[in-house]
Amino acid sequence: MVMLERLGNLAGEHVQAYRLVNSKFPPIALFDDVADADEFDVLYQIQALTNPRLSNQIGVLELIPRREIPFGIPGCSYAIAPFTHINPAGSRFSDGSFGVLYLAATMETALAEVRYHQNRYWSQVQGLNFERFVFRGLSCSFVDAAMKDAASVPLTDPLYDPDDYSHARRLGSALKQAGYPGLRYLSVRAPGNYCWALLTPKAVVSIVQAAHYEMIWNGQITSVSKISET
Template identity: 70%
Template sequence: MVNAASLHAVRGGGLIQSYRLVNSKFPPIALFDDVASADEFDILYAVQALTNPRLQNEVGSLNLIPRSEIPFGIKGCSYATAPFTHVNPDGSRFADGSFGMLYLADTMETAIAEVRHHQQAYWSKVHGLNYERFVFRGLVCQFDEAGVLDATSLPLTHPIYAPDDYTFARALGRDVKAAKAPGLRYHSVRAMGNTCWALTTPRQVASIIQSSHYEMVWSGRITSVNKLVAGA
């Protein structure tokens, strides 16, 4: 079975431009973006906690990530940090639900293909859903790839790329996290020939900014994905 020690780390690094798609019903967490350091965050959190009963729900589980891992002061700090404080209990390809991963893609089309697959799988289980529109926020991310482990050396036939069985992928993800590697570079399973990343920490991120909005139209299945024009 593949593990972190068997994968080569990206050397030299350099900023990579990547893309992400998040549901627009989840707004940015202002508190992460309003401060430039961990000390400022702790002070502001303590003050706001006195008057904002929803603060913990907004910020998430802060015990899941050390303050030193949060890239305070960058553009889009909340976008970088949210996957690690609002962990999906159902897990994902490389995470078992006990920790988060920041998933990124090499193009917006790749990000859309990945999200479309998972939205299709989720909403197909909801009975009686005949028509709906789901709006997503496109994000452009710059991150340093130095130290990321390269799983693109493995063929798409490897068990970590199984379309719907994440057993081997999650075992690898746990090992990568335990090894304190910053993440994985891997083949996109939903957009063949393209590349994705699963970061185990937001500290590699230099910026994440919002780009366009997209809608996915459900009519028994996801029938189309449309880029929304501002003011339309």
């Protein structure tokens, strides 16, 4: 297992990275309508009176401390979503008990990562012969101060096992418990590129919408194409 002591430290630079989200789920603008936690709590209570589905849209707010929410930034709702809508099945660096904001160094890397996971998920759905999936591209700016760096760990290490996430999840839990805000690591689906696993959204400066992309399923993802610039 990769221990924290083996990891490098990032220098606190501004980083531009990319992400894809399913376009059928609209962003929740409530986080973007306020400047601080007090304003959010007031607005949330007001909207909850008239919108009974608000808690489902916002997610489980108790999973993230208010102090970690970067209120006032462009795209705050995009930054928060992975931490209030957690996949109970987990991910590479999470066992499903906490959220992770995954980002890639290029949009091409993000597409490669998402394509792999879409193939893996939909191949388990019986009777799905054809489908079209549309994704919203996001451009994220964040500061990597105090984050750890696993870029020197070779792809042959169990950390990067393509299917067994047990080693990576133990590292992710250790990073989370130690209070590190994130990790840079090598992309498994696009070798030669980097990805980031942000364990808190507080390092995010902005997340803005980029292009839309579609993936065509025909027994597997057979094509990926850009369908709009914004």
